[in-house]
Amino acid sequence: MASKQPFTDSDTADEAVRATCDDASTCKRFATSKGYWTDLYVQYFVRQIGERKAPEINRGYYGRVRGMNLLIDAFLKKTQCDCQVVNLGAGLDTTFWRLKDENVMPKKFFEVDFPMIVARKIHHIKTKPPLSKPLIETHSTDSLRLDGHSLDSDRYCIIGADLRDLPALEEKLKKFQINPELPTLFLSECVLVYMTPEQSSKLVNWVADTFPAAMFINYEQVNMNDRFGQIMIENLLRRQCNLAGVDVCQSLDSQKERFLSAGWESVNALDMMTVYSVLPQEDVARIERLEFLDERELLQQLLQHYCICWAVKDKLSLGLSQIGF
Ligand SMILES: C[S@@+](CC[C@H](N)C(=O)[O-])C[C@H]1O[C@@H](n2cnc3c(N)ncnc32)[C@H](O)[C@@H]1O
DSSP states (O other): OOOOOOOOHHHHHHHHHHHHHHHHHHHHHHHHHTTSSOOSSHHHHOOSOOSOOOHHHHHHHHHHHHHHHHHHHHHHHHTTTOSEEEEETOTTOOHHHHHHHTTOOOSEEEEEEOHHHHHHHHHHHHHOHHHHHHHHTTOTTOOOEEETTEEEOSSEEEEEOOTTOHHHHHHHHHHTTOOTTSOEEEEEESOGGGSOHHHHHHHHHHHHHHOSSEEEEEEEEOOTTSHHHHHHHHHHHHTTOOOTTGGGGSOHHHHHHHHHTTTOSEEEEEEHHHHHHHSOHHHHHHHHTTSOOSOHHHHHHHHHTEEEEEEEOSSOOOOHHHHTO
Protein backbone atom coordinates (compact mmCIF):
# COMPACT_ATOMS: atom_id res chain seq x y z
CA MET A 1 0.00 0.00 0.00
CA ALA A 2 1.33 3.50 -0.88
CA SER A 3 2.46 5.37 2.22
CA LYS A 4 0.72 8.64 3.01
CA GLN A 5 2.71 11.79 2.12
CA PRO A 6 3.97 13.57 5.25
CA PHE A 7 2.13 16.80 6.12
CA THR A 8 4.40 19.65 5.03
CA ASP A 9 4.71 23.38 5.73
CA SER A 10 3.38 24.12 2.28
CA ASP A 11 0.23 22.08 3.06
CA THR A 12 -0.32 24.30 6.12
CA ALA A 13 0.37 27.45 4.13
CA ASP A 14 -2.00 26.42 1.32
CA GLU A 15 -4.65 25.48 3.89
CA ALA A 16 -4.48 29.01 5.34
CA VAL A 17 -4.79 30.49 1.83
CA ARG A 18 -7.79 28.27 1.08
CA ALA A 19 -9.42 29.49 4.31
CA THR A 20 -9.50 33.03 2.87
CA CYS A 21 -12.21 31.76 0.51
CA ASP A 22 -14.58 31.64 3.50
CA ASP A 23 -13.51 35.12 4.67
CA ALA A 24 -14.56 36.57 1.31
CA SER A 25 -17.83 34.67 1.02
CA THR A 26 -18.96 35.23 4.63
CA CYS A 27 -18.24 38.98 4.36
CA LYS A 28 -20.16 39.15 1.08
CA ARG A 29 -23.02 37.16 2.64
CA PHE A 30 -23.19 39.54 5.62
CA ALA A 31 -23.03 42.73 3.52
CA THR A 32 -25.78 41.50 1.17
CA SER A 33 -27.95 40.58 4.18
CA LYS A 34 -27.70 44.25 5.21
CA GLY A 35 -28.71 45.43 1.72
CA TYR A 36 -25.39 46.80 0.43
CA TRP A 37 -26.05 45.06 -2.90
CA THR A 38 -28.23 42.23 -4.13
CA ASP A 39 -26.83 38.73 -4.53
CA LEU A 40 -29.53 36.07 -4.78
CA TYR A 41 -27.02 33.22 -4.81
CA VAL A 42 -24.44 33.73 -2.06
CA GLN A 43 -26.99 32.34 0.47
CA TYR A 44 -26.73 28.92 -1.24
CA PHE A 45 -22.96 28.85 -0.65
CA VAL A 46 -23.03 30.39 2.85
CA ARG A 47 -26.21 29.41 4.67
CA GLN A 48 -25.77 31.39 7.89
CA ILE A 49 -25.50 35.16 7.88
CA GLY A 50 -22.84 34.73 10.55
CA GLU A 51 -21.12 37.16 12.86
CA ARG A 52 -21.72 40.89 12.50
CA LYS A 53 -19.11 42.70 10.42
CA ALA A 54 -18.12 46.33 11.06
CA PRO A 55 -19.69 48.97 8.76
CA GLU A 56 -16.30 49.90 7.27
CA ILE A 57 -15.77 46.26 6.23
CA ASN A 58 -19.22 46.19 4.60
CA ARG A 59 -18.55 49.45 2.77
CA GLY A 60 -15.17 48.10 1.66
CA TYR A 61 -16.80 44.98 0.21
CA TYR A 62 -19.45 47.17 -1.43
CA GLY A 63 -16.72 49.18 -3.23
CA ARG A 64 -14.91 45.98 -4.22
CA VAL A 65 -17.98 44.26 -5.69
CA ARG A 66 -19.40 47.37 -7.38
CA GLY A 67 -15.99 48.34 -8.81
CA MET A 68 -15.26 44.84 -10.15
CA ASN A 69 -18.78 44.55 -11.60
CA LEU A 70 -18.51 47.86 -13.47
CA LEU A 71 -15.29 46.69 -15.12
CA ILE A 72 -16.66 43.22 -15.92
CA ASP A 73 -19.81 44.74 -17.43
CA ALA A 74 -17.76 47.22 -19.52
CA PHE A 75 -15.73 44.34 -20.98
CA LEU A 76 -18.88 42.35 -21.82
CA LYS A 77 -20.40 45.42 -23.47
CA LYS A 78 -17.26 46.18 -25.45
CA THR A 79 -17.04 42.59 -26.77
CA GLN A 80 -20.84 42.26 -27.09
CA CYS A 81 -20.50 39.06 -25.06
CA ASP A 82 -18.54 37.41 -27.89
CA CYS A 83 -15.90 36.51 -25.34
CA GLN A 84 -14.99 34.26 -22.43
CA VAL A 85 -14.25 34.98 -18.76
CA VAL A 86 -11.74 33.16 -16.54
CA ASN A 87 -12.06 33.83 -12.81
CA LEU A 88 -8.76 32.82 -11.15
CA GLY A 89 -9.05 31.83 -7.47
CA ALA A 90 -12.81 32.24 -7.78
CA GLY A 91 -13.65 30.72 -4.39
CA LEU A 92 -17.43 30.78 -3.88
CA ASP A 93 -17.91 33.78 -6.18
CA THR A 94 -21.39 34.14 -7.75
CA THR A 95 -20.67 36.39 -10.77
CA PHE A 96 -21.69 33.67 -13.25
CA TRP A 97 -25.23 33.56 -11.82
CA ARG A 98 -25.54 37.37 -11.80
CA LEU A 99 -24.57 37.54 -15.48
CA LYS A 100 -26.99 34.74 -16.32
CA ASP A 101 -29.86 36.59 -14.61
CA GLU A 102 -28.93 39.83 -16.36
CA ASN A 103 -28.68 38.00 -19.67
CA VAL A 104 -25.19 39.28 -20.41
CA MET A 105 -23.45 35.97 -20.74
CA PRO A 106 -20.01 35.42 -22.21
CA LYS A 107 -19.69 32.39 -24.51
CA LYS A 108 -18.17 30.52 -21.58
CA PHE A 109 -17.40 31.36 -17.96
CA PHE A 110 -14.46 29.46 -16.42
CA GLU A 111 -13.51 29.37 -12.75
CA VAL A 112 -10.30 27.98 -11.25
CA ASP A 113 -9.45 27.32 -7.61
CA PHE A 114 -7.68 24.69 -5.53
CA PRO A 115 -9.29 21.24 -6.00
CA MET A 116 -10.54 21.21 -2.37
CA ILE A 117 -12.42 24.50 -2.84
CA VAL A 118 -13.77 23.37 -6.20
CA ALA A 119 -15.05 20.12 -4.67
CA ARG A 120 -16.98 22.14 -2.07
CA LYS A 121 -18.40 24.49 -4.69
CA ILE A 122 -19.47 21.57 -6.90
CA HIS A 123 -21.21 19.96 -3.92
CA HIS A 124 -23.25 23.15 -3.34
CA ILE A 125 -24.11 23.38 -7.05
CA LYS A 126 -25.13 19.72 -7.30
CA THR A 127 -27.38 19.84 -4.26
CA LYS A 128 -29.08 23.24 -4.81
CA PRO A 129 -31.37 23.58 -7.84
CA PRO A 130 -31.23 27.44 -7.87
CA LEU A 131 -27.50 27.03 -8.55
CA SER A 132 -27.58 24.03 -10.90
CA LYS A 133 -30.65 24.95 -12.99
CA PRO A 134 -29.18 28.09 -14.61
CA LEU A 135 -26.23 25.98 -15.76
CA ILE A 136 -28.24 23.79 -18.07
CA GLU A 137 -31.60 25.34 -18.84
CA THR A 138 -30.65 27.13 -22.08
CA HIS A 139 -29.99 24.13 -24.33
CA SER A 140 -31.93 20.91 -24.18
CA THR A 141 -28.83 18.97 -25.33
CA ASP A 142 -26.69 20.51 -22.60
CA SER A 143 -25.80 18.52 -19.52
CA LEU A 144 -23.57 18.78 -16.48
CA ARG A 145 -20.34 16.85 -16.89
CA LEU A 146 -18.96 16.25 -13.44
CA ASP A 147 -16.11 14.65 -11.61
CA GLY A 148 -14.85 15.36 -8.09
CA HIS A 149 -12.68 18.31 -9.08
CA SER A 150 -14.32 19.73 -12.17
CA LEU A 151 -17.73 20.56 -13.53
CA ASP A 152 -18.39 21.42 -17.13
CA SER A 153 -21.44 22.58 -19.08
CA ASP A 154 -21.81 24.58 -22.30
CA ARG A 155 -21.58 27.96 -20.56
CA TYR A 156 -19.96 27.32 -17.17
CA CYS A 157 -16.91 25.34 -16.16
CA ILE A 158 -15.14 25.04 -12.82
CA ILE A 159 -11.69 23.51 -12.65
CA GLY A 160 -9.59 22.35 -9.69
CA ALA A 161 -5.99 23.47 -10.28
CA ASP A 162 -3.08 25.22 -8.63
CA LEU A 163 -2.46 28.58 -10.35
CA ARG A 164 1.26 28.18 -9.61
CA ASP A 165 1.46 25.12 -11.85
CA LEU A 166 1.03 26.68 -15.29
CA PRO A 167 1.53 23.57 -17.48
CA ALA A 168 -1.22 21.73 -15.54
CA LEU A 169 -3.48 24.80 -15.60
CA GLU A 170 -3.04 25.19 -19.36
CA GLU A 171 -3.74 21.52 -19.98
CA LYS A 172 -6.94 21.64 -17.94
CA LEU A 173 -8.21 24.82 -19.60
CA LYS A 174 -7.55 23.23 -23.01
CA LYS A 175 -9.38 20.06 -21.97
CA PHE A 176 -12.43 22.22 -21.19
CA GLN A 177 -12.18 23.98 -24.55
CA ILE A 178 -10.88 27.39 -23.70
CA ASN A 179 -10.50 29.29 -26.98
CA PRO A 180 -7.42 31.57 -27.05
CA GLU A 181 -8.78 33.29 -30.18
CA LEU A 182 -11.76 34.76 -28.30
CA PRO A 183 -11.41 38.03 -26.37
CA THR A 184 -10.85 36.84 -22.81
CA LEU A 185 -11.33 38.53 -19.46
CA PHE A 186 -9.19 37.28 -16.56
CA LEU A 187 -10.30 38.13 -13.02
CA SER A 188 -8.33 37.79 -9.81
CA GLU A 189 -9.86 39.13 -6.63
CA CYS A 190 -7.50 38.86 -3.64
CA VAL A 191 -5.59 35.95 -5.18
CA LEU A 192 -2.23 37.00 -6.69
CA VAL A 193 -1.09 38.32 -3.30
CA TYR A 194 -0.93 34.71 -2.02
CA MET A 195 1.62 33.79 -4.71
CA THR A 196 5.26 34.90 -4.85
CA PRO A 197 5.97 37.77 -7.29
CA GLU A 198 7.73 35.26 -9.58
CA GLN A 199 4.70 32.95 -9.62
CA SER A 200 2.14 35.70 -10.27
CA SER A 201 4.37 37.30 -12.88
CA LYS A 202 4.63 33.96 -14.74
CA LEU A 203 0.83 33.73 -14.68
CA VAL A 204 0.36 37.30 -15.96
CA ASN A 205 3.00 36.68 -18.67
CA TRP A 206 1.36 33.42 -19.71
CA VAL A 207 -2.00 35.16 -20.15
CA ALA A 208 -0.37 37.94 -22.20
CA ASP A 209 1.46 35.42 -24.41
CA THR A 210 -1.46 33.02 -24.88
CA PHE A 211 -4.47 35.31 -25.40
CA PRO A 212 -4.01 37.90 -28.19
CA ALA A 213 -7.08 39.92 -27.11
CA ALA A 214 -7.39 40.01 -23.34
CA MET A 215 -8.17 42.06 -20.27
CA PHE A 216 -6.96 41.30 -16.73
CA ILE A 217 -8.68 42.80 -13.68
CA ASN A 218 -6.85 42.40 -10.39
CA TYR A 219 -8.19 43.50 -7.00
CA GLU A 220 -5.88 43.36 -4.01
CA GLN A 221 -3.78 45.17 -1.41
CA VAL A 222 -1.72 48.30 -2.11
CA ASN A 223 0.33 50.82 -0.06
CA MET A 224 1.42 47.96 2.19
CA ASN A 225 4.67 49.61 3.36
CA ASP A 226 3.08 51.58 6.20
CA ARG A 227 1.93 50.68 9.72
CA PHE A 228 -1.60 49.74 8.61
CA GLY A 229 -0.14 47.38 6.00
CA GLN A 230 2.20 45.89 8.57
CA ILE A 231 -0.69 45.16 10.94
CA MET A 232 -2.61 43.49 8.11
CA ILE A 233 0.41 41.28 7.34
CA GLU A 234 0.88 40.40 11.05
CA ASN A 235 -2.81 39.54 11.52
CA LEU A 236 -2.71 37.15 8.58
CA LEU A 237 0.60 35.63 9.70
CA ARG A 238 -1.02 34.84 13.04
CA ARG A 239 -3.35 32.60 11.02
CA GLN A 240 -0.27 31.17 9.25
CA CYS A 241 -1.34 32.97 6.11
CA ASN A 242 1.62 34.53 4.35
CA LEU A 243 1.12 37.33 1.84
CA ALA A 244 3.89 35.94 -0.35
CA GLY A 245 3.23 38.53 -3.06
CA VAL A 246 3.18 41.60 -0.83
CA ASP A 247 6.25 43.14 -2.52
CA VAL A 248 4.12 43.82 -5.58
CA CYS A 249 1.57 45.59 -3.34
CA GLN A 250 3.79 48.52 -2.36
CA SER A 251 2.17 51.12 -4.63
CA LEU A 252 -0.14 51.62 -7.59
CA ASP A 253 3.01 51.81 -9.74
CA SER A 254 4.31 48.45 -8.53
CA GLN A 255 0.87 46.95 -9.22
CA LYS A 256 0.92 48.37 -12.77
CA GLU A 257 4.54 47.38 -13.38
CA ARG A 258 3.89 43.62 -13.30
CA PHE A 259 1.50 44.05 -16.26
CA LEU A 260 3.65 46.56 -18.14
CA SER A 261 6.72 44.35 -17.90
CA ALA A 262 4.67 41.42 -19.23
CA GLY A 263 3.82 43.39 -22.37
CA TRP A 264 0.25 44.47 -21.56
CA GLU A 265 -0.56 47.56 -23.63
CA SER A 266 -2.59 49.79 -21.37
CA VAL A 267 -2.60 49.51 -17.60
CA ASN A 268 -4.64 51.48 -15.04
CA ALA A 269 -4.74 51.28 -11.25
CA LEU A 270 -6.96 53.11 -8.77
CA ASP A 271 -6.95 52.77 -5.01
CA MET A 272 -10.33 51.91 -3.54
CA MET A 273 -10.70 55.34 -1.95
CA THR A 274 -10.72 56.74 -5.49
CA VAL A 275 -12.97 53.98 -6.82
CA TYR A 276 -15.42 54.59 -3.94
CA SER A 277 -15.53 58.29 -4.82
CA VAL A 278 -16.29 57.65 -8.51
CA LEU A 279 -18.96 54.96 -8.05
CA PRO A 280 -22.53 56.11 -8.80
CA GLN A 281 -23.00 58.51 -5.89
CA GLU A 282 -26.75 58.01 -5.51
CA ASP A 283 -26.15 54.39 -4.63
CA VAL A 284 -23.21 55.29 -2.38
CA ALA A 285 -25.54 57.68 -0.51
CA ARG A 286 -28.08 54.84 -0.18
CA ILE A 287 -25.61 52.38 1.35
CA GLU A 288 -24.17 55.04 3.64
CA ARG A 289 -27.62 55.31 5.23
CA LEU A 290 -27.72 51.57 5.99
CA GLU A 291 -25.44 51.63 9.03
CA PHE A 292 -23.95 54.35 11.17
CA LEU A 293 -20.20 54.66 10.62
CA ASP A 294 -18.38 55.76 13.71
CA GLU A 295 -14.86 55.84 12.34
CA ARG A 296 -14.69 57.43 8.89
CA GLU A 297 -10.90 57.50 9.21
CA LEU A 298 -10.77 53.73 9.52
CA LEU A 299 -12.82 53.35 6.33
CA GLN A 300 -10.46 55.72 4.52
CA GLN A 301 -7.42 53.78 5.71
CA LEU A 302 -8.98 50.50 4.63
CA LEU A 303 -9.89 51.83 1.19
CA GLN A 304 -6.41 53.30 0.72
CA HIS A 305 -4.94 49.81 1.21
CA TYR A 306 -6.77 48.07 -1.63
CA CYS A 307 -6.83 48.79 -5.34
CA ILE A 308 -8.19 47.66 -8.67
CA CYS A 309 -5.69 47.34 -11.47
CA TRP A 310 -6.78 46.52 -15.02
CA ALA A 311 -4.66 45.80 -18.04
CA VAL A 312 -5.70 45.31 -21.64
CA LYS A 313 -4.28 44.02 -24.91
CA ASP A 314 -5.32 44.45 -28.51
CA LYS A 315 -7.60 47.48 -28.68
CA LEU A 316 -9.80 46.38 -25.82
CA SER A 317 -8.86 49.60 -24.11
CA LEU A 318 -11.58 50.94 -21.81
CA GLY A 319 -11.58 54.56 -20.72
CA LEU A 320 -12.95 55.51 -17.31
CA SER A 321 -16.14 56.93 -18.84
CA GLN A 322 -16.82 53.63 -20.67
CA ILE A 323 -16.56 51.82 -17.35
CA GLY A 324 -18.92 54.18 -15.56
CA PHE A 325 -16.29 55.46 -13.10
C1 LIG B 1 -9.54 35.69 -0.65
S1 LIG B 1 -10.18 34.35 -1.54
C2 LIG B 1 -11.08 35.21 -2.81
C3 LIG B 1 -12.15 34.39 -3.47
C4 LIG B 1 -12.89 35.13 -4.58
N1 LIG B 1 -11.96 35.59 -5.59
C5 LIG B 1 -13.66 36.29 -4.00
O1 LIG B 1 -13.16 37.42 -4.06
O2 LIG B 1 -14.74 36.08 -3.47
C6 LIG B 1 -8.74 33.75 -2.42
C7 LIG B 1 -9.05 32.51 -3.27
O3 LIG B 1 -7.92 32.25 -4.10
C8 LIG B 1 -7.67 30.86 -4.10
N2 LIG B 1 -6.24 30.64 -4.41
C9 LIG B 1 -5.18 31.27 -3.84
N3 LIG B 1 -4.03 30.77 -4.33
C10 LIG B 1 -4.37 29.84 -5.26
C11 LIG B 1 -3.63 28.97 -6.11
N4 LIG B 1 -2.29 28.95 -6.09
N5 LIG B 1 -4.30 28.13 -6.92
C12 LIG B 1 -5.66 28.12 -6.93
N6 LIG B 1 -6.42 28.92 -6.14
C13 LIG B 1 -5.79 29.76 -5.32
C14 LIG B 1 -8.03 30.43 -2.67
O4 LIG B 1 -8.27 29.05 -2.56
C15 LIG B 1 -9.28 31.27 -2.42
O5 LIG B 1 -10.46 30.64 -2.83
